[in-house]
Amino acid sequence: MRNPTPSETIIRGTVHKNHPHDSAAKQVMGEAVYIDDMPEARDLLHIYVAQSTKAHAKLLKLDVSAVRNAPGVACVLTAGDVPGINDASPVLGDDPVFAEDLVEYVGQSLFAVAANSIEDARAAASLAIIEYEELDAILTVDQAMAAGSFVLPSRTMARGDAAEALGRAKHRLQGRMEIGGQDHFYLESQISLAVPREDGDVLIHCSTQHPTEVQHNVAKFLNVPDHSVTVEVRRMGGGFGGKETQGAWFAAIAALTATRTGRPAKLRLDRDDDMVMTGKRHDFVVDYDVGFDDAGRVTGIEFVFASRCGRSADLSAAINDRTMFHADNCYYFKDITIQSHRCKTHTVSNTAFRGFGGPQGMVAVERVMDAIAARLEADPLEVRKINLYGKTDRNVTPYHMTIEDNIAAEIIEELAEKSDYYQRRREIRAFNEKSPILKKGISLTPVKFGISFTTTFLNQAGALLHVYTDGSVMLNHGGTEMGQGLFIKVAQVVAEELQIDIERVKITATTTDKVPNTSATAASSGSDMNGKAAEAAARTIKERLIAFAAGHYNVAEQDIQFLPNRVRIGDQTVSFAELVQLAYLNRVSLSATGYYKTPKIHYDAETFSGRPFYYFAYGAAVSEAVIDTLTGENRITRVDLIHDTGKSLNPAIDLGQIEGGFIQGMGWLTTEELVFDDHGNLRTHAPSTYKIPACGDRPDIFNMELYSGGENVEDSIHKSKAVGEPPFMLAISAFNAIADAVSSVSDYAIYPTLDAPATPERVLKAVEALETEMTTQDTARVKAAE
Template sequence: MRNPPLSRNKIRGAVHVARPHDSAAKQVAGDAFYIDDIPEPKDLLHLYLAQSEKAHARLLKLDVSAVRAAPGVVAVLTAADVPGVNDASPIEGDDPVFAEDIIEYAGQVLFAVAAETLDQARAAAKHAIVEYEELPAIVTIEQALAANSFVLPTREIRRGDAAAAIKAAKHRLKQKFEIGGQDHFYLEGHVALALPGEDGDIFVHSSTQHPTEVQHNVAKFLDLPDHSVIVEIRRMGGGFGGKETQGAWFAAIAALTAKVTGRPAKIRLDRDDDMIITGKRHDFIATVEMGFDDDGMVSGAEFVLASRCGRSADLSASINDRAMFHADNCYYFDNVTIISHRCKTHTVSNTAFRGFGGPQGMLAPERMMDAIASYLGKDPLEVRKANLYGKDKRNVTPYKMTVEDNIAPEIIAELEKSSDYAARRNAIRAFNKKSSYLKKGISLTPVKFGISFTASHLNQAGALLHVYTDGSVMINHGGTEMGQGLYIKVAQVVAEIFQIDIERVKITATRTDKVPNTSPTAASSGADLNGKAAEAAALAIKERLVAFAAKNYGVDKSEVVFLPNRVKIREQTVAFKDLVQLAYMNRVSLSSTGYYRTPKIHYDAATLSGRPFYYFAYGAAVSEVIVDTLTGENKVVAVDILHDTGKSLNPAIDLGQIEGGYIQGMGWLTTEELYYDDKGILKTHAPSTYKIPACSDRPEKFKMKIFERGENVEETIFRSKAVGEPPLMLAISAFNAIADAISSIADYRLYPDLDAPATPERILKAAQRIAEAVNNDKPAEAAQ
């Protein structure tokens, strides 16, 4: 790992400086408070959720009288007990918190038991009498397509005539493949603690990325105005999108319990229940056809992307839109059609996940680049370079946004050289000729990821900043901390503005009564939005201090200069805290709000066109793997990454995000398999059946480097770029490297039929198909 750059000034913790996560020491020592660490209040009730055993059924009878009579039970809550609207959806009003007449997935909540202990609540739930009329369940994407079952209308983007261009091309290839879903597997599961207050008010501690949405949904659920509900979150033990919307369900149930009983109530899901009840990354079936010439230049491309949305819409509209917007990745397609089917199935409603549809969309063209290269007998990198975005007419996306900041060719060229890609590729091919069963593979893939919420109204943020008379500073903003380092980055921004040591800056827990109407911490925009809002608040107070100093000392404003922990006023120097104290004594306001809205973006949802993104983040990765073709076992052995963070606010935090993103993406594409049986029952709902990457899966050789010449062309916070989501897609190179290794069985003449995740079983089957094709002397065209 390359060392981050040193500070350019003497302030301890200003921007562009590598600094530890603000919670790191507390987390290591076990001193960091999460919701379940909050000392339990007197008379706390514990909640257990009873779930449907059927994926699709009519609820004929729900008798909970025996549950209410069980030892320790204080309340049993069903849909009939909801005073407001029995819904906690983000948009469409289609997510009932408690099942009513129709069950739409196995795991859907039927009722909640509130008892003195969790064990009592769990035991009591078993006494319920539940009768179903089972209905046919649509479980798979194929079943949904056959039944025309969709949660949202099919959308299309068209430019030129893709079908005609493909038909006229010298070469054509068509691929159909599955892209699996992924469980968030955050270390801290969903948890909520609700406390009753005066006048019917409710205070909720919720592990959520979107406190405002939890506030709105709890208020709607309880038939209260928003001002009667306060939501707070200091930190989450991981979120990854899984706590953007669905945490509202659990907060609502805890809040209802507190309202009905007048006692505090807590719900904490165990791992199995969490995985069964909550949504995942959308799995896709992608069908892609491309026409191309002898150089691999694509003249026409058709994408059909069908996703499993589950029982309700959740955020599927924006997720699938983003998949469409990333079906180009770094490549210009003159004639292109992108069709998106949003399938309704009787499975849990899938939701936001790091990358938000972008990874699924991006995998489709990357797989095709490899397939085309195999067909033509070329290095896949050569085909990728031939299709990169360029200048003039070759810099407009299918959704009509001009790519103004394209540094993908520069990043690819630098990584190709620094990783010694060509020599390694040649060495791997030589190894594979001599090795009968162990095969190596290598791939270099790029990333172009759009930064902003595609729902344009979410691109806004607020902050509240106080400077105290001792010179210490407190900042509150709408962003949430889930381990990604947002709090420390915003603290660095404030320290930079005031030129004070970061130890003088404290960021408090995110609360809906401090900063209202906040956007979710998602879309990689946390630092972009909240950093700018905090900057605005800090600059407002700084301007007051400058004006006061100029007037008080009889100098021009230009003669007031902030230096590390002091202020120079012409020839005189005053400690920052002394100037603050003096300003207070002269009745200067030392508190301010800050607000920011992302400029330039505009997007027509009806036509799927405009400028949905403020800018793009870029990166590239080289992954090298080894595969045992007799067992399907595999390992990523070496990774080289070059990633663009603009002018990084905190290189240490950003490098951690790059590494973590790659590993999580590697898990999605290699080991993390979600399996539903034909009844719609999730069978992989615990670590025993669902495999996230372990420490031993981390590549032994892992080289990361931040692109040193990076600087955002847009006026983002100190010219930085978002880094939360884009690195995940660097792991597409690992999947492609596995395919490259399998392809070597046929001396690279055949491209393997391999779905994601590339589990040992799938690798073994793909290798067997390639071997059979070789033995049957199958023509290369027929195996593509």
């Protein structure tokens, strides 16, 4: 053994560096294994779920005798066949896996057929005799509000006296905005593969963001202990929140089929069934009343948010709460009231979606900022800046949390300069004066997004780490990989702690029999929590190795230093693998668990007060749009953005998340339209009728960068910040840029009523509405002059 040279004592960093996604090469080559790629057992059963064709009806008769006798059928399951509790809800016990006496949306599960092929199962399902007694259906938010139909009690958050402030305001505006929903459109549909085991146990390969919740729901459904159900997830082909809760339904059906028949069973939804049966982003109707002074500073504001939750609560309580938490975005409102109505409709239960209600609150307040600017004939960016939270004052949110990490103003200023916002705005206005058909618009909007589960107990994570005698490491944790790069980030953390090559860290499938009782991979907290848990496990093993080496070599612990792939012990150096082997021979445990719970957070849901978020992630984006006033067609032509990821664990991964989040947000606000007919049928349930952004929809100019001054003030994992959800809201700038282009039709004299998504039809209607209003105003002026 030799002493290291001075250059060798420099510890090589693994975090804060670009590393490829662990599955990237396999995904490009088609070698990454998803559940439907797994080899099928010879006796595998395929499951089809029969669905209600009525939005609201009593289920008078469900005769499946002919289905049971159909060719190839091995098993038919209805509510009467459930041995445990017929429910797979995340919170309130109001999501029956199979309908019993009542159906409450088109697409609700009636029964399941397991057969030798999916074709046999579908054919058999069509033989069922079903009789309904139709009931009146509530399908829209407005209908629900009129009927007083709610899945949860309405909530009010207030500070100061908004009504009094509005009464004395120098200027006052009221408005309404409808915000559409969004389908998750993950590439891999909902799927579960259940394999029966001894003693009535079952292994479920499930495409889910929440293996523990699936485990608990399946156990409850089967009437077995949790330990009898193991859920495993290696990777998902996208999730975006759509696989946080609702995958449990399909896992339960597959598990019951497998345990009843003794044969493995797979339930895979096709695209149409998936879109019809599963929940979406909540659509909202928002009313606002705002008072402001001559400078555009808000002096009082009231919001009323009403969301379409669907037939059951699902996660609507927390989602709507987060809408309320983010109705301020980056702005301080001294006198504010926020009402939230959680409407029950006879449509599919809406669920988690990237941003979890936050985007709907933020798009509403950004509409308000633009409306104020239009009334005052001011630059919307100046109105935004004057309303920003302060550093040491004007820095307490409506839910009484003091903001300690505010960098919104710095990011906005840097972006405005780098994007040449002010000059471009002048050029766009000059262009619009000379262009009667094509109109351009520009908007700069900021983002402040709270990071943590607002349900406090969910802010915990676990990890399991094994070091083998050759120095290789096996890593397992409770987070799930859905394409966002969580696994590679957590592997980086472990490699950094142990100072080994990242290739020496094996990333293994998330499974409930290794790390129990985990939280969903959601709320942008995957890297934060699982990274800290894995770091704790690695640190435990590292401390054991240090203690062993100190005793074995008779040196002080402070004289032991972990270097790249080796350990310096006093005046000698051994490889990491040598030290591990030696520790094993001396009976030192090389396996450890790690645990982490997010500090500082506390929150009283009854009073809307406390610290629901550990920290905030910030960003800002400038979008430029062009519209055709004759057709309503529109396009986002340029985007510039700066986003804060603290000290990024992996800049390449984070930039990918930022771009993907922006494009998905742009789709929500421009092209992705969910259309239900008057009978509750979803008419947009395939790529032919539901348009997500394609490659050609990406702006021709797309400039993005990580905020160079970013460093988390809190003790997050290596001072990084979450990046999963916050970039989604940067796309609000795209919607506002389109609204700015529409406004130019009136020479900016009228701010348009434009609902989301800004489809060509909606843009054209907004243009026509402005032209009609201008004509009306001209006529009134002529009559007044006469």
